[in-house]
Amino acid sequence: MDKYTDLIHQTFDFPTDEFTVENNELFFNGIPLMDLIKQYGTPLKLTYLPKISSQIQKAKRLFNDGIQKLDYKGTYTYCYCTKASHFSFVMEEALKNDIHIETSSGYDMQIVKALYKKGKIDKNTYIICNGFKRQRYREWITEFINDGFVNCMPILDHIGEIDYYKEHVKVKTKVGMRLASDEEPKFQFYTSRLGVRYNDVIDLYEQQIKPDDRFELKMLHYFISTGIKDTSYYWSELSRFVHKYCELKKVCPELDTIDIGGGFPIKTSIQADYNYQYMTEEILRTIKRICQEEGVPEPNIFTEFGIFTVGESAANIYSILDEKLQNDKELWYMIDGSFITNLPDAWALNQRWPLLAINHWDKEYRKIQLGGMTCDSQDYYNSEMHSFQVFLPKVPKDNKPLYIGFFHTGAYQEQLSGYGGIKHCLIPSPQHILVDREEDGTLKSWQFAPEQTYESMLNILGYEI
Known part of the structure; x- marks a missing residue:
């Protein structure tokens, strides 16, 4: 069986100073991402201040x-x-x-x-x-x-x-x-x-x-x-x-x-x-x-x-909600967010970012397309910088979700998407989490902003609620 961890180690000089894996779970600048997911849920935007x-x-x-x-x-x-x-x-x-x-x-x-x-x-x-x-x-x-x-x-x-x-x-x-x-x-x-x-x-x-x-x-x-x-x-x-x-x-x-x-x-x-x-x-x-x-x-x-x-201080983290086989060979993973609204440069400039699975590194990998939640046909991501394809672990059948991260997303994305404003198909801005270190090196995190609410959107649009 070809495991996701084998693919990454064969493709890159891995681990790096920035990315490491322990117990088949990804760490970003020493941050155990699964711990953040368990605490805050997804989708989330993460900024590592140091x-x-x-x-x-x-x-x-x-x-x-x-x-x-x-x-x-x-x-x-x-x-x-x-x-x-x-x-x-x-x-x-x-x-x-x-x-x-x-x-x-x-x-x-x-x-x-x-x-x-x-x-x-x-x-x-x-x-x-x-x-x-x-x-x-x-x-x-x-x-x-x-x-x-x-x-x-x-x-x-x-x-x-x-x-x-x-x-x-x-x-x-x-x-x-x-x-x-x-x-x-x-x-x-x-x-x-x-x-x-x-x-x-x-x-x-x-x-x-x-x-x-x-x-x-x-x-x-x-x-x-x-x-x-x-x-x-x-x-x-x-x-x-x-x-x-x-x-x-x-x-x-x-x-x-x-x-x-x-x-x-x-x-x-x-x-x-x-x-x-x-x-x-x-x-x-x-x-x-x-x-x-x-x-x-x-x-x-x-x-x-x-x-x-x-740019390199931030990441966007998503859950894979479901998978859809749309013909004999195009398998879609649907994320709990949107590229058009959360990462607009992916849509406007065909910008690529480092993309990695956060868990299930011991699972078999497969070629997939990533789909966002809007109804727009352009809300997708299906190629990486080093490849014209995307490979991620198979979604487990034991109801343990697969999580993925787009990294180095700290510049321009909120400015371009209109942070706190109206988004395409009213897909909300994700919650924003900040991570810092104490003087002794201990990690600390806190929520800068929750996920955008429907009340805030309706208020902007002029509806009485």
């Missing part, structure tokens, strides 16, 4: 080691990209690690204000304000600046944005400028809608920023949607960006920082296949080489890691 801190420390270590190794003259600053997950427990865990914040909308500024009131940040914290800004966003940025948040830095997204700050800012202010990168060749359009055109950068500085003593241009910012990958496209765009930095630096002495955005990936399969050290050192080496060629000091470097910060 993973957030360990990811931040990993990136800091990579950049600081690279700076030392290459004798790079600039400094490194880690920002968290709030749009990956706005939850308070994510923000507060991340801020334990001496980091800074990148925002993308006006409401983000109210989160920043709440964090300041709780003493989680101070007025020296960098607040990198990105995005195309409505009036409200600009107003709140200006309030922060005038209130003494000395490192609240609007990143100009188009040439007219500076006009509002010139009219309303009353104190000395740092500003940045985002450059509009070219999209990868297979994209549907050529240049990003976000940022200032390369040809407009010098004029924007010399005509709008330089003449006003209140403003100093400190940062040049860019981001490409593919993330940080070892491709000719990535290195070409980075090089182009650094050359523009050098050109601007020669006419703007106060400019001393670049923000290379986010883009560090997370594991979408059990096995790691990304060389973080190589990529970090090559980024530093590329920037240093171009700056030396141009006779310009190396800039300080900011990053805005979002998915990397929070």
